[in-house]
Amino acid sequence: MSNLQEIESAVSQLTKEELAAFRVWFAEFDAEIWDRQFEEDVAAGRLDGLAKQAL
Template sequence: MSTLNEIEGAISQLSPQELAAFRTWFAEFDSAVWDQQFEADVAAGRLDALAQKALQHLREGRCTDL
């Protein structure tokens, strides 16, 4: 497996078109990883307290429309 320095070096050698394609790929990849972590946190109940607090604020009229 490549080291971070090798990856940085390879990225720095990309053409503008390849860099644009890499950016698109990485944004999608990073988003998918974030989604997986979020889903795991929801499934494990790690966000339950925050959800309850948000619902309480909504019931109390402490929220504003965006």
Template sequence: MTNANQLKEIEKAVSQLSPQDLREFRDWFAQFDSEAWDRQFEKDVATGKLDELAEKALKHLREGNCNNL
């Protein structure tokens, strides 16, 4: 089965959920997606992908080019 077919099956299944099941699925998916994002962010930090961005931000801070939130 191709990814496109799998996606269509998932879309169909989700569209047929009861309101309660849809809420539960939405909660589960939000948690799942958040954890996946966290893992990717941690990987990017560990591999140095964000080093240049962090240095740029620190440079702006040292130069007084930041606003207090």
């Protein structure tokens, strides 16, 4: 069984309360990863072209 399948199985067994807590945790986790990637892209100049177009 793959890690993803194990995670899916574990999540499917959560209670409503646990699932709600997991959703909150995952949303925060996902947002942190997205923010970090965005900051890296800005620092590397990957968004410079878009910024120039917006101005």
